[in-house]
Amino acid sequence: MMRLLPLLFKNSLRNRRRTLLTVSSIAVSLFLIAALLTVLSELRDPPVAPEGALRLVTRHKVSLGNILPISHAQKIAQVSGVEKVCATQWFGGVYKEEGPWFAQFAVDAESFLQVYSELRLSTEEAQAFLMDRTGAIAARSLAERNGWKPGDRMVLRGTIFRMNPELTLRGIYEGGDQNSFYFHWDYFNEGIGNLNFAGTFGVKVKSADLIPQVVQEIDSIFENSIAPTKTETEKAFILGFVSMIGNVQLLITSICTVVIFTIILVAANSMAMSIRERVHEIGVLKSLGFSRQKILGLLIGESLLLSVTGALTGALGARITFDHLNIISITRGFLQRFYVTPDTIVICFAIGLLVGMVAAGVPAWHAASLPPAEALGRV
Numbered sequence: 023m024m025r026l027l028p029l030l031f032k033n034s035l036r037n038r039r040r041t042l043l044t045v046s047s048i049a050v051s052l053f054l055i056a057a058l059l060t061v062l063s064e065l066r067d068p069p070v071a072p073e074g075a076l077r078l079v080t081r082h083k084v085s086l087g088n089i090l091p092i093s094h095a096q097k098i099a100q101v102s103g104v105e106k107v108c109a110t111q112w113f114g115g116v117y118k119e120e121g122p123w124f125a126q127f128a129v130d131a132e133s134f135l136q137v138y139s140e141l142r143l144s145t146e147e148a149q150a151f152l153m154d155r156t157g158a159i160a161a162r163s164l165a166e167r168n169g170w171k172p173g174d175r176m177v178l179r180g181t182i183f184r185m186n187p188e189l190t191l192r193g194i195y196e197g198g199d200q201n202s203f204y205f206h207w208d209y210f211n212e213g214i215g216n217l218n219f220a221g222t223f224g225v226k227v228k229s230a231d232l233i234p235q236v237v238q239e240i241d242s243i244f245e246n247s248i249a250p251t252k253t254e255t256e257k258a259f260i261l262g263f264v265s266m267i268g269n270v271q272l273l274i275t276s277i278c279t280v281v282i283f284t285i286i287l288v289a290a291n292s293m294a295m296s297i298r299e300r301v302h303e304i305g306v307l308k309s310l311g312f313s314r315q316k317i318l319g320l321l322i323g324e325s326l327l328l329s330v331t332g333a334l335t336g337a338l339g340a341r342i343t344f345d346h347l348n349i350i351s352i353t354r355g356f357l358q359r360f361y362v363t364p365d366t367i368v369i370c371f372a373i374g375l376l377v378g379m380v381a382a383g384v385p386a387w388h389a390a391s392l393p394p395a396e397a398l399g400r401v
Contacts, residue, residue, distance in 0.1 A: 077225065081252055094251070108224040127202065127203070141195040143193045157190055161194070161199065163201065176191065224256075296324075
């Protein structure tokens, strides 16, 4: 079969325009599939800082929209194995009427920098943030998109809460979530009338081995209270938040299925035309002693060559393209990374094989099964 490879390559380039269009259509389709599979992969396995392995999130047991008394923090801090607790509250304000969306949180500033230690600030910026009750810090990517620098003053217009925090940017942090903005919970609490509540509590645990014990003990403390809790790892919390979007996996799987079906039709049409044009030549090959298996192998091999070339071009093109894009800026922080994994490339390669086999299967089998006399008689 190896001796027939030159013939296979030559046949695939016989009609270069059709070959180019076929490979291009498959490449574009697999580029889309690689992108969709990467979105699904990133949503199912969000990036979590190494420090996050020792971090839990405690929220209301009923819903993330329910609040917890701030007094919960003191009780959680007394649980054996807990190192530090930080109260956080989603603010959800508007920076500018037409400005880009970004996440805003009121946090207990001092404990926040200890619990979320992957957020890196200079010593001067950290001190400035801690000392200024109207101070705030922002992610580097977020600050660059908005043209912010330390010392800038800004106002957030409350949409959920009846307060408009007047803040001063005291620091720009590296690492962590690159679409977030934090200011003091004390200032927020005073602005809403000292209602003393928080949406979640970030809990730093002393050791990973203690996590199951800490989770169980925290939730048991508040089990019969007016505000029962659900404590889970940070990764589980993020995945639960993502699940609120809907059944993304079903949506992406459906789109990929439609795309695969479409490219099979495109490739099948191309191969059928190519094989139909060569029926007379197939008769000549059979007259020269080529077996049906060899002819079938040549035709399917040509289809596989085109489909796999297109699939790898699309998948590797997606890998190279997304590696050079600032995905945080493009998605406004919704995705923190966009890495086309080797597993995704392998899946695209497998799809290419499937397309090649299915597209050429029926016309190749029919052409290879024709008697030599009948094949030679066709024009």
